[in-house]
Amino acid sequence: xxxxxxxxxxxxxxxxxxxxxxxxxxxxxxxxxxxxxxxxxxxxxxxxxxxxxxxxxxxxxxxxxxxxxxxxxxxxxxxxxxxxxxxxxxxxxxxxxxxxxxxxxxxxxxxxxxxxxxxxxxxxxxxxxxxxxxxxxxxxxxxxxxxxxxxxxxxxxxxxxxxxxxxxxxxxxxxxxxxxxxxxxxxxxxxxxxxxxxxxxxxxxxxxxxxxxx
Amino acid sequence: xxxxxxxxxxxxxxxxxxxxxxxxxxxxxxxxxxxxxxxxxxxxxxxxxxxxxxxxxxxxxxxxxxxxxxxxxxxxxxxxxxxxxxxxxxxxxxxxxxxxxxxxxxxxxxxxxxxxxxxxxxxxxxxxxxxxxxxxxxxxxxxxxxxxxxxxxxxxxxxxxxxxxxxxxxxxxxxxxxxxxxxxxxxxxxxxxxxxxxxxxxxxxxxxxxxxxx
DNA sequence: ACATAATACGAACGGTCGTATTATTATTGG
DNA sequence: CCAATAATAATACGACCGTTCGTATTATGT
Numbered sequence: 001x002x003x004x005x006x007x008x009x010x011x012x013x014x015x016x017x018x019x020x021x022x023x024x025x026x027x028x029x030x031x032x033x034x035x036x037x038x039x040x041x042x043x044x045x046x047x048x049x050x051x052x053x054x055x056x057x058x059x060x061x062x063x064x065x066x067x068x069x070x071x072x073x074x075x076x077x078x079x080x081x082x083x084x085x086x087x088x089x090x091x092x093x094x095x096x097x098x099x100x101x102x103x104x105x106x107x108x109x110x111x112x113x114x115x116x117x118x119x120x121x122x123x124x125x126x127x128x129x130x131x132x133x134x135x136x137x138x139x140x141x142x143x144x145x146x147x148x149x150x151x152x153x154x155x156x157x158x159x160x161x162x163x164x165x166x167x168x169x170x171x172x173x174x175x176x177x178x179x180x181x182x183x184x185x186x187x188x189x190x191x192x193x194x195x196x197x198x199x200x201x202x203x204x205x206x207x208x209x210x211x212x213x214x
Numbered sequence: 215x216x217x218x219x220x221x222x223x224x225x226x227x228x229x230x231x232x233x234x235x236x237x238x239x240x241x242x243x244x245x246x247x248x249x250x251x252x253x254x255x256x257x258x259x260x261x262x263x264x265x266x267x268x269x270x271x272x273x274x275x276x277x278x279x280x281x282x283x284x285x286x287x288x289x290x291x292x293x294x295x296x297x298x299x300x301x302x303x304x305x306x307x308x309x310x311x312x313x314x315x316x317x318x319x320x321x322x323x324x325x326x327x328x329x330x331x332x333x334x335x336x337x338x339x340x341x342x343x344x345x346x347x348x349x350x351x352x353x354x355x356x357x358x359x360x361x362x363x364x365x366x367x368x369x370x371x372x373x374x375x376x377x378x379x380x381x382x383x384x385x386x387x388x389x390x391x392x393x394x395x396x397x398x399x400x401x402x403x404x405x406x407x408x409x410x411x412x413x414x415x416x417x418x419x420x421x422x423x424x425x426x427x428x
Numbered sequence: 429a430c431a432t433a434a435t436a437c438g439a440a441c442g443g444t445c446g447t448a449t450t451a452t453t454a455t456t457g458g
Numbered sequence: 459c460c461a462a463t464a465a466t467a468a469t470a471c472g473a474c475c476g477t478t479c480g481t482a483t484t485a486t487g488t
Contacts (some may be wrong), residue, residue, distance in 0.1 A: 009435095009486085010484080011434065011435060012434080029334070030246070032246070035475070037474065037475075045437090047438095047477090048437065048477085048478085049436075049437060051478095052435070052436070052437095055474060057475095108333075108334055112330075116327060116389070117333070119332065119392035120241070121243060130393055137394075159407075165382075165383070165386065165406050167389060167390075168379075168384075168385055171382055172381045173331070173383035174330075174333075174383030176381075178458090179347060180344065180348065180351075188375055199409060224454075249445070250446065250447090251444065254478055259466075260467050260470070262469085265447070266466070378429075392471070
């Protein structure tokens with residue numbers, strides 16, 4: 001049992017280099033666009049040399065997906081946990097979520113992109129994407145429940161509904177940023193988040209909104 | 215100048231059959247997954263026979279995109295215009311937007327899927343996707359402004375912000391439906407929309423929310 | 429320093445990709 | 459009904475796909 005930060009072997013280093021290139025490529029053109037040849041060219045490896053690090057293209061895609069999850073956790077999720085429980089932590093998460101791709105030098109969040117890319121397909125990659133995003137969804141709901149416990153949110157708000165709208169804000173932010181090249185995208189997402197919070201934080205106000213006819 | 219509903223030539227009929235198959239395929243696996251060979255097999259044509267209908271694969275993608283826009287307009291947008299101006303028309307649009315893919319027998323809205331698929335790339339397809347969705351965004355904003363004129367919405371709400379959040383609701387609905395297979399997705403989207411409307415329809419309440427610190 | 433395992437390479441495979449050219453068959457207007 | 463034209467097919471091409479295999483090279487542990 002070696003420590004997680006153990007010295008990397010040559011193979012592990014190469015693998016990391018490959019995954020770095022794969023992640024960058026996938027964040028631009030999608031995971032399905034990953035090709036052994038292009039990736040080999042970019043990393044200076046031979047096709048077969050690169051291929052040997054993964055048993056198949058699907059394994060490469062899965063590895064790239066796992067790597068992007070690891071980076072999201074390291075750059076966005078875990079740092080948010082150091083904020084106080086409740087609303088501050090939620091705010092930190094959404095803030096980090098909207099900005100971590102920049103720090104990671106990626107074109108967009110590979111997870112959300114992979115969601116749209118694979119959501120209507122079958123296979124191992126789709127399953128992995130669903131698993132990862134479902135987990136993130138659950139973590140968000142935990143934070144929402146915590147915010148109820150701390151008194152930041154009203155007890156009677158719909159946790160799943162809140163998470164649904166949260167994911168929508170992130171999705172729209174990505175669309176505004178990438179498709180519309182809107183420089184105000186992040187700001188709009190923050191405003192949307194605060195509006196969402198506002199409708200949940202004040203019990204009286206929240207009750208009014210919740211009980212109106214649909 | 216023939217009428218738009220003129221009798222179709224054999225070629226036009228075949229082309230329509232091809233586009234139908236292309237649209238279905240694209241709504242499942244994305245526009246980039248469209249291949250001449252697979253499409254030829256599905257339609258019973260030869261590769262070269264099918265190819266002759268489009269000068270290139272890119273033209274095929276663009277034609278499929280245009281076709282999906284035409285269907286969206288026919289099944290979702292135009293019908294919404296028969297609802298009274300203002301909030302009712304907006305409600306009709308979002309309702310149709312969330313359900314038209316079912317009527318069209320597609321796996322998801324090809325436009326929103328194409329947005330996520332091409333938003334970080336370059337090329338004619340990306341440009342077309344941006345053009346189409348920007349137009350839809352503008353049409354949404356027109357409806358929002360109309361709702362201000364009819365008095366349904368407060369005059370001082372941020373039209374672009376409202377449209378931003380509207381697109382987020384649709385995106386989250388698609389994710390919930392397709393990735394999470396959430397049967398309540400449409401319902402959640404409707405609730406989110408009504409919550410969004412609620413924060414814009416009552417002047418006093420809207421003012422409160424808008425002026426809070428961010 | 430040496431044995432051994434890890435790592436990378438080059439070449440080749442069968443397939444499929446998009447596309448061009450050339451020929452054949454259907455459709456259609458006069 | 460026939461000529462003109464549109465529509466489809468047949469065939470082939472080079473490029474790239476993921477993958478396999480045998481071999482060379484390079485680290486690594488002792």
